[in-house]
Amino acid sequence: MPRSRAALGLTAQAAEGRFALQRCEECGQVQYPPVDSCRACLSGELLWTPMSGRGELLTHTKLHHSNDPFYRERLPWRLGLLRLEEGPVVVAHLHQECPPPPAPVRVTAKLDKAGRGVLVALPTGDTRDMSTDPRNGEFSCDPRFRKVLVTDGKSRVGQALVHELAEAGAAVIWVGQAEPWKKYDGQEAVGKLPQVTVVPLDLTDERGVMRIGAEIGARVDILINNAEVHRTEGIATRAGAELARREMEVNYLGLLRLAQAFGPAMRSRAADGGASAAAWVNVLSVYALSNYPPHGTYSASKAAALSLSQCLRAEMQDSGIRVMNVFPGPVDEEWNQPMPPPKLAPERLARDIVLGLRDGVEDLYPGDVAREWVERWRDNPKVLERELALEAQ
Amino acid sequence: MTRQDYKGVALVAPVTVPYRRYSTRDAHWWIARALAGLLKDTGLNKDDIEGLGISSFTLAPDTAVGLTQHLGMSLRWLDHVPMGGASGVVCLRRAARAVQSGDAEIVACIAGDTNHVDTFRRTLSTFSRFAQDAVYPYGSGGPNASFAFITDWWMREFGVQREDFGKLCVAQRRNAMDNPYALLRKPLDLDDYLGARMIAEPLRLFDCVMPCAGADAYLVMTAERADALGLESVRLLGAIERHNAFPDDPVQVRGGWEADRDELWEQSGVGPDDMDFFQAYDDYPVITLMQIEELGFCPSGEGAAFVREHEFAYDGDCPLNTCGGQLSMGQAGAAGGFLGLVEAMRQLLRRPLGRQVADATHGAVSGFGMINYDRGLCSAAAVLARP
Numbered sequence: 001m002p003r004s005r006a007a008l009g010l011t012a013q014a015a016e017g018r019f020a021l022q023r024c025e026e027c028g029q030v031q032y033p034p035v036d037s038c039r040a041c042l043s044g045e046l047l048w049t050p051m052s053g054r055g056e057l058l059t060h061t062k063l064h065h066s067n068d069p070f071y072r073e074r075l076p077w078r079l080g081l082l083r084l085e086e087g088p089v090v091v092a093h094l095h096q097e098c099p100p101p102p103a104p105v106r107v108t109a110k111l112d113k114a115g116r117g118v119l120v121a122l123p124t125g126d127t128r129d130m131s132t133d134p135r136n137g138e139f140s141c142d143p144r145f146r147k148v149l150v151t152d153g154k155s156r157v158g159q160a161l162v163h164e165l166a167e168a169g170a171a172v173i174w175v176g177q178a179e180p181w182k183k184y185d186g187q188e189a190v191g192k193l194p195q196v197t198v199v200p201l202d203l204t205d206e207r208g209v210m211r212i213g214a215e216i217g218a219r220v221d222i223l224i225n226n227a228e229v230h231r232t233e234g235i236a237t238r239a240g241a242e243l244a245r246r247e248m249e250v251n252y253l254g255l256l257r258l259a260q261a262f263g264p265a266m267r268s269r270a271a272d273g274g275a276s277a278a279a280w281v282n283v284l285s286v287y288a289l290s291n292y293p294p295h296g297t298y299s300a301s302k303a304a305a306l307s308l309s310q311c312l313r314a315e316m317q318d319s320g321i322r323v324m325n326v327f328p329g330p331v332d333e334e335w336n337q338p339m340p341p342p343k344l345a346p347e348r349l350a351r352d353i354v355l356g357l358r359d360g361v362e363d364l365y366p367g368d369v370a371r372e373w374v375e376r377w378r379d380n381p382k383v384l385e386r387e388l389a390l391e392a393q
Numbered sequence: 394m395t396r397q398d399y400k401g402v403a404l405v406a407p408v409t410v411p412y413r414r415y416s417t418r419d420a421h422w423w424i425a426r427a428l429a430g431l432l433k434d435t436g437l438n439k440d441d442i443e444g445l446g447i448s449s450f451t452l453a454p455d456t457a458v459g460l461t462q463h464l465g466m467s468l469r470w471l472d473h474v475p476m477g478g479a480s481g482v483v484c485l486r487r488a489a490r491a492v493q494s495g496d497a498e499i500v501a502c503i504a505g506d507t508n509h510v511d512t513f514r515r516t517l518s519t520f521s522r523f524a525q526d527a528v529y530p531y532g533s534g535g536p537n538a539s540f541a542f543i544t545d546w547w548m549r550e551f552g553v554q555r556e557d558f559g560k561l562c563v564a565q566r567r568n569a570m571d572n573p574y575a576l577l578r579k580p581l582d583l584d585d586y587l588g589a590r591m592i593a594e595p596l597r598l599f600d601c602v603m604p605c606a607g608a609d610a611y612l613v614m615t616a617e618r619a620d621a622l623g624l625e626s627v628r629l630l631g632a633i634e635r636h637n638a639f640p641d642d643p644v645q646v647r648g649g650w651e652a653d654r655d656e657l658w659e660q661s662g663v664g665p666d667d668m669d670f671f672q673a674y675d676d677y678p679v680i681t682l683m684q685i686e687e688l689g690f691c692p693s694g695e696g697a698a699f700v701r702e703h704e705f706a707y708d709g710d711c712p713l714n715t716c717g718g719q720l721s722m723g724q725a726g727a728a729g730g731f732l733g734l735v736e737a738m739r740q741l742l743r744r745p746l747g748r749q750v751a752d753a754t755h756g757a758v759s760g761f762g763m764i765n766y767d768r769g770l771c772s773a774a775a776v777l778a779r780p
């Protein structure tokens with residue numbers, strides 16, 4: 001489906017969970033639908049600006065007919081025409097608990113199943129997400145009642161994810177372990193959860209990954225790939241490519257193997273009603289955006305994984321599987337021990353990932369460090385590169 | 394500055410190529426059939442046509458330019474009017490000025506569209522940039538959703554009832570009963586209308602037009618020329634158009650005619666009460682009501698009362714869409730924007746498709762088109778008379 005470049009700006013904002021519209025830098029008028037020049041003064045300087053989200057429902061309808069097969073299976077479908085506090089009148093998906101017009105509503109921007117940024121009107125009050133309206137679950141990838149695979153259940157992040165997913169109501173949690181015979185701290189607590197099944201999963205073992213994909217791939221609704229190898233090396237600190245190869249084998253090629261083993265089955269189940277296949281989560285690193293020299297080879301492997309996950313997202317787009325990339329700063333675990341704080345607690349990372357799934361976002365920067373990094377990177381990637389080089393000295 | 398009048402402009406040879414629900418032909422075929430119809434009706438040769446005005450949604454990748462080769466025409470005046478429901482009157486305005494100025498002596502105005510099985514969905518999803526960015530992703534309901542918003546608003550703001558809309562639709566269907574070209578000729582009563590399948594609340598099936606294939610056409614020339622050729626004609630008394638009127642109305646309550654209607658009636662030298670019929674653009678009944686109010690048949694906000702006090706079949710006191718309108722004929726793409734105009738010509742020439750309005754000498758035609766985002770942007774109207 002074609003979309004204008006201006007409208008993709010709305011999608012880019014919604015991908016990070018923001019509702020922003022273009023605002024004219026000359027005269028201040030807020031524009032909608034997205035345009036190339038200000039409707040009032042014709043200025044070409046338009047800046048994506050966060051909206052208050054306050055709106056008034058003017059008129060509404062309930063579709064009982066659609067020209068698109070996706071919506072045909074989900075009728076009747078509620079829509080509203082609403083006026084935003086900032087001025088524009090917008091068409092929006094309407095949550096079923098919104099009262100009839102005239103009524104105040106809360107407007108948010110979400111990604112729909114096709115990955116398009118769209119506006120969704122919610123009742124005012126504390127409805128955090130769309131999950132109270134089963135139809136509007138289309139905008140969310142809530143783990144509740146879903147079957148989830150966590151590719152590495154042994155790391156601290158993996159354990160935190162398993163507990164958080166259980167808390168969030170996941171129906172089944174498959175926990176991958178590269179060496180299932182090895183004991184580790186926390187194993188008992190994870191094993192006690194009734195939803196948990198341990199599966200042998202070593203991302204460097206191509207046939208093994210294919211075998212597990214064939215076994216459970218047709219049932220996985222959400223795949224969270226958190227498996228990684230993380231060494232703290234630059235180029236000059238160690239001779240040879242062996243450690244870097246191990247990072248690439250898991251961080252980059254492991255993602256490729258997983259995508260080939262699980263992608264097709266998940267794609268084919270994305271349109272199922274109810275608890276359908278919904279999301280693919282890659283736990284990357286904010287170092288994927290710009291190389292952090294003390295963790296130079298690790299950064300490179302995460303950059304490769306980011307690039308590949310963009311390919312995965314493009315291939316998944318038509319099916320409706322949300323590919324969510326997570327860019328944490330340093331996480332408080334083994335390989336980051338020499339790093340000074342602040343570091344992101346694994347529990348906090350796990351909680352943010354589950355919230356991100358509920359909100360249906362596409363790019364997640366959990367924690368203050370990650371958010372600061374991405375701001376600096378957006379402001380000027382070249383300047384950030386130089387700053388990081390200085391830090392490394 | 395007053396607008397120059399349309400004195401001496403004549404309309405000749407209303408042609409409708411019988412509509413079909415679906416067609417495997419391209420728009421080019423339908424337009425060629427309409428041109429052939431114009432020539433057959435008048436005895437003119439293709440070479441006599443000096444100007445061509447075209448309206449079509451399904452001509453892509455061609456425009457009117459490409460058609461000159463398809464139709465084998467050498468022209469000194471060419472226009473492409475992609476204005477949907479307003480295109481009939483807008484084409485007429487353009488052609489009238491060409492004829493008055495001598496840029497072209499005879500202009501053929503043609504609208505034609507095909508309807509393949511997937512045409513409607515494709516037209517919807519790529520209709521406009523705003524539609525593809527900000528309307529189609531919302532449930533893909535097409536114009537039904539936009540008109541449902543407008544209808545819901547009118548019902549709450551102005552106290553219009555479903556029965557009022559139904560009265561208009563039922564009268565139009567009665568008008569269609571003897572029209573062999575109408576694709577929908579099954580009798581329709583108010584209960585059928587009220588109980589029809591829900592499409593987009595509050596719109597039900599008989600509020601919505603049915604997409605189809607078809608073509609409509611007419612010729613524009615000077616009255617002098619028409620008389621010299623021995624061709625029966627009708628006269629253009631006045632015509633207006635307006636685009637993106639009233640952008641600050643949060644929901645569309647005015648289509649645009651209000652901005653120009655006083656000039657229309659002044660130019661025409663007659664008023665709403667002098668009209669023997671009204672051919673309104675009837676994609677949805679709320680738009681018909683909008684036209685009745687804005688063109689001054691009744692005061693603003695009193696459309697519902699007006700509907701309750703009048704009768705709209707061909708034999709009523711306020712004949713409306715006398716061939717059955719698009720609600721009965723089908724909506725043949727841009728040809729839907731020509732239908733009211735050729736029907737008005739037929740009534741004045743006493744050559745109706747179906748029933749004749751007795752002693753009709755004056756009639757109004759109105760067009761409305763292009764739901765670019767949340768509302769129709771183009772409005773137009775013309776007043777025609779029997780000489």
Ligand SMILES: [Zn+2]
Nearest residue numbers: 024027038041
């Ligand atoms: Zn401006």
